[in-house]
Amino acid sequence: MLFLVAGLTTVGTVRGIAQAIPTNPKPPHTGKPGELLMFNFPIKNVPTVFSKFFGDADREAVLEAIPTDAKTVLFVDTGATPVLAETIAALTERGVGVVVRDHHKGEGRTPEAAEQIEEMLGGDAHIVDRASAPGCAELIGLGQFAGFDAIVADPDYDGLVATMKAVGVTYEGMDTDAEIFDVRPNQSAETLTELGWTAVRALSTLPPFNKERPEVSENAKKDLFARFVAAAEGNAEARGELESAVEAYEAGVTEAKRLLAEKMSHPCKGIVMIDSVGAARSDLNTLARGMETNGAIVTVVRKDFGPIAGKPGGHGVQYSLAVVRGHQSDLDLRDLVLEGMESSPQAGLLSNTSFLLHCSETVWTETILPGLSSRFAS
Numbered sequence: 553m554l555f556l557v558a559g560l561t562t563v564g565t566v567r568g569i570a571q572a573i574p575t576n577p578k579p580p581h582t583g584k585p586g587e588l589l590m591f592n593f594p595i596k597n598v599p600t601v602f603s604k605f606f607g608d609a610d611r612e613a614v615l616e617a618i619p620t621d622a623k624t625v626l627f628v629d630t631g632a633t634p635v636l637a638e639t640i641a642a643l644t645e646r647g648v649g650v651v652v653r654d655h656h657k658g659e660g661r662t663p664e665a666a667e668q669i670e671e672m673l674g675g676d677a678h679i680v681d682r683a684s685a686p687g688c689a690e691l692i693g694l695g696q697f698a699g700f701d702a703i704v705a706d707p708d709y710d711g712l713v714a715t716m717k718a719v720g721v722t723y724e725g726m727d728t729d730a731e732i733f734d735v736r737p738n739q740s741a742e743t744l745t746e747l748g749w750t751a752v753r754a755l756s757t758l759p760p761f762n763k764e765r766p767e768v769s770e771n772a773k774k775d776l777f778a779r780f781v782a783a784a785e786g787n788a789e790a791r792g793e794l795e796s797a798v799e800a801y802e803a804g805v806t807e808a809k810r811l812l813a814e815k816m817s818h819p820c821k822g823i824v825m826i827d828s829v830g831a832a833r834s835d836l837n838t839l840a841r842g843m844e845t846n847g848a849i850v851t852v853v854r855k856d857f858g859p860i861a862g863k864p865g866g867h868g869v870q871y872s873l874a875v876v877r878g879h880q881s882d883l884d885l886r887d888l889v890l891e892g893m894e895s896s897p898q899a900g901l902l903s904n905t906s907f908l909l910h911c912s913e914t915v916w917t918e919t920i921l922p923g924l925s926s927r928f929a930s
């Protein structure tokens with residue numbers, strides 16, 4: 553029994569215990585930038601690990617997340633790479649029975665990795681191309697792998713619904729959704745079920761990936777996937793949470809578009825500013841993209857929240873500046889700060905990185921805007 557609890561803890565299914573017992577730190581992420589490292593949660597009590605297979609860290613994280621007593625593991629929708637082949641080889645050496653169902657045949661930089669896996673697993677590897685199976689779920693019967701000890705899947709909706717089908721979870725229209733989840737241009741309110749359409753839009757509500765804190769994106773995506781599974785099983789609360797996340801996000805995008813149309817100005821060359829004081833919550837990505845397409849080198853949002861505007865600064869208004877990505881080596885915002893100026897919310901200035909700066913109305917008017925104007929004067 554103790555052994556079972558330890559096994560579950562490894563895959564993070566017993567939240568309280570997982571937090572109480574220190575786990576090994578994750579190896580550094582060496583995969584493709586911007587990709588998630590790994591997350592896992594049980595679906596119908598089957599530990600399921602979602603990961604890409606680009607770097608050594610992916611292999612190590614997945615091998616560690618699979619319960620040590622697992623005898624059978626299904627890999628689904630995991631496109632073949634050398635790292636995937638190594639992961640499978642490590643499991644078969646442990647005596648684990650591995651089955652693969654995938655539809656990425658002939659894709660990727662190392663298509664021969666699929667042949668290696670087929671050689672290792674024989675008939676247990678079923679790897680086809682996308683034309684034969686637009687959705688990976690087509691390669692799986694409902695509940696066919698419900699008795700498996702663990703599943704490893706691609707961290708997208710195609711991998712998720714294939715996993716759900718494997719363990720026996722289904723909903724009306726799931727097969728149709730499964731065909732469309734991997735073909736983004738075909739996704740619409742008409743082609744997907746209501747749940748499927750909500751789910752694909754909910755991806756936009758996830759926080760952007762930050763390689764300093766990958767667990768923020770990983771946990772958000774895990775929660776989203778878990779809600780999707782619960783909603784598919786008929787859990788009205790989970791369904792409501794998905795829908796309200798999408799509504800809140802879309803309201804934020806609409807407000808951002810309104811601000812871009814009505815509240816945008818150019819205080820000086822290279823600077824694009826949005827005055828959001830008094831506005832509803834707006835989507836920051838939409839705002840930033842809109843300012844960038846209007847020629848911003850530095851984006852500025854004037855707002856009535858944040859540590860300078862609110863507590864503890866108490867200045868009422870705050871200017872938040874960001875240097876646009878392609879220009880971050882040309883300009884250091886710290887150079888705009890005069891010698892001896894204090895950096896604190898109370899002083900109305902927060903400057904500690906080269907590409908972000910926050911200031912009060914007074915500091916903006918007296919120091920920062922004049923500095924930018926002379927910097928960008930042609």
Ligand SMILES: [Mn+2]
Nearest residue numbers: 629688710734
């Ligand atoms: Mn797929």
